[in-house]
Amino acid sequence: MTSSASAHEMDRPPRKTSGGGEPVRTHMGDGERGDVRVEVRGVGKFFGSKLVLRGVDCAALAGEALLVVGGNGAGKTTLLKIMAGLARPSAGVVDVRVPPEACAYLGHATFQYPRLSAVANLTFWARMYGLAPSRAELEAVLERVGLARVAGEPAGTFSRGMAQRLNLARVFLIGPRLVFLDEPGTGLDPASQELLRREINGLKASGAAVVWVSHHLSADLPFAEKVLHLRDAGVAYFGPAAEFDAGGLTC
Amino acid sequence: MLRRAAAIAGKDLRLSVGGGQGLVQAMLLGLLLIFLFSLSRPTGELVSGQAAAAIFWLASAFGLVLVFNDLFSLEEVGGCRLGLLSSPVPEHSVWLGKGLAGFLLLVLSQMVFLPAAAVFLGQDIRGSVPTLVLALIGVDWGLAALGALLGALAQGQAARESLFSVILFPLLLPVLLGGIRIFAGVFSGEPAPDEALWAAIIVAFDAVFSAAGAFLFPFLYTGEE
Numbered sequence: 213m214t215s216s217a218s219a220h221e222m223d224r225p226p227r228k229t230s231g232g233g234e235p236v237r238t239h240m241g242d243g244e245r246g247d248v249r250v251e252v253r254g255v256g257k258f259f260g261s262k263l264v265l266r267g268v269d270c271a272a273l274a275g276e277a278l279l280v281v282g283g284n285g286a287g288k289t290t291l292l293k294i295m296a297g298l299a300r301p302s303a304g305v306v307d308v309r310v311p312p313e314a315c316a317y318l319g320h321a322t323f324q325y326p327r328l329s330a331v332a333n334l335t336f337w338a339r340m341y342g343l344a345p346s347r348a349e350l351e352a353v354l355e356r357v358g359l360a361r362v363a364g365e366p367a368g369t370f371s372r373g374m375a376q377r378l379n380l381a382r383v384f385l386i387g388p389r390l391v392f393l394d395e396p397g398t399g400l401d402p403a404s405q406e407l408l409r410r411e412i413n414g415l416k417a418s419g420a421a422v423v424w425v426s427h428h429l430s431a432d433l434p435f436a437e438k439v440l441h442l443r444d445a446g447v448a449y450f451g452p453a454a455e456f457d458a459g460g461l462t463c
Numbered sequence: 464m465l466r467r468a469a470a471i472a473g474k475d476l477r478l479s480v481g482g483g484q485g486l487v488q489a490m491l492l493g494l495l496l497i498f499l500f501s502l503s504r505p506t507g508e509l510v511s512g513q514a515a516a517a518i519f520w521l522a523s524a525f526g527l528v529l530v531f532n533d534l535f536s537l538e539e540v541g542g543c544r545l546g547l548l549s550s551p552v553p554e555h556s557v558w559l560g561k562g563l564a565g566f567l568l569l570v571l572s573q574m575v576f577l578p579a580a581a582v583f584l585g586q587d588i589r590g591s592v593p594t595l596v597l598a599l600i601g602v603d604w605g606l607a608a609l610g611a612l613l614g615a616l617a618q619g620q621a622a623r624e625s626l627f628s629v630i631l632f633p634l635l636l637p638v639l640l641g642g643i644r645i646f647a648g649v650f651s652g653e654p655a656p657d658e659a660l661w662a663a664i665i666v667a668f669d670a671v672f673s674a675a676g677a678f679l680f681p682f683l684y685t686g687e688e
Binding site: 248297315327 | 482540543550
């Protein structure tokens with residue numbers, strides 16, 4: 213998917229968010245400092261008086277998946293939202309080195325209008341990203357996720373697995389260089405989970421960095437290059453996936 | 464930004480008109496109000512132009528609440544608000560798109576209220592039609608600008624409809640009073656002497672509501688979950 217990609221990337225610059233303040237523009241161009249796509253430095257987060265994250269440092273590189281793991285309430289989703297610009301950190305800095313047009317977020321919510329068809333949903337989201345895909349391009353993306361035969365049907369009639377596949381098609385359509393995944397496999401059958409992991413590999417192969425919150429550690433670990441283990445509101449481990457000792461972590 | 468706003472408005476109109484929820488509810492509620500008020504008129508007597516104008520704008524204001532509640536509820540299904548926030552869409556495009564869709568839906572419902580007012584309240588347009596159209600557009604602009612702003616405030620709240628109404632109606636009073644005053648003159652064929660003053664008030668509040676919407680909407684819409 214390349215339609216109007218070069219034009220829309222000029223709409224907004226990369227984003228740098230600092231704790232407690234407004235997002236500020238970064239002057240760093242994409243790729244100026246290696247292939248880091250998003251870097252988190254000393255990020256902390258309070259909800260009221262409750263500390264949910266403190267001193268988190270990590271980075272996601274192009275062509276790699278960073279698996280974020282931890283028990284319930286460890287702050288995984290909060291960190292992902294901070295990295296995606298959907299929540300503000302109370303402290304620290306998030307440095308996103310790709311423009312917003314090249315970032316995609318895929319989580320529990322399917323981001324779909326039930327009364328619109330699969331094609332109409334994709335068309336709408338493409339427009340939100342400044343893209344104008346042709347019907348053939350839309351059908352090709354739907355074919356890739358196995359939804360070509362239901363392209364004209366309302367998204368509200370889809371099962372959870374089909375809805376998440378359509379969500380995945382939205383991500384492909386964007387052609388992202390940085391992808392945020394929040395437990396994308398939740399509620400999916402084994403075949404859909406397999407498709408999801410295969411496509412995550414495809415995204416990495418295309419040069420995208422993937423930040424991936426997972427509750428299926430054993431199944432997802434082989435697909436990740438780095439692991440960030442959150443425990444007691446802090447970082448218990450950040451490093452290569454091959455050297456990660458899951459220990460008693462069962463998520 | 465304008466193209467994205469137009470895409471949001473187009474999607475909202477398609478869903479709202481096709482879904483038969485907000486627009487149909489607004490029309491039905493407005494018609495019911497006009498009909499019920501018509502019952503209060505003694506047999507053989509006419510409702511004054513002032514009263515008919517007040518009933519018309521009351522129906523429009525209630526319709527506005529239903530229209531914008533429906534428009535903002537579209538994003539709550541499937542977590543689409545998060546989708547918009549995670550996309551590169553400027554929040555102003557969302558405000559503009561919602562405002563535009565709300566404006567058109569409101570005008571559409573008023574196309575039903577006007578003949579209903581003529582039939583049930585015994586009114587006729589005796590004054591200037593261009594004045595009526597300009598007043599309608601002016602007041603609706605203000606209603607839509609504020610409705611799109613406050614719809615974001617009430618989204619996701621359990622008591623959204625009551626919260627929306629409680630905040631919205633007091634703020635809308637100046638433009639509604641202006642609309643009532645000008646419409647009263649158009650219905651009776653005797654323009655109010657202070658018509659120009661009310662027109663100026665409507666334009667001034669349109670500007671204030673538009674500026675407030677453009678400035679405040681991003682803060683209301685992006686509230687952390």
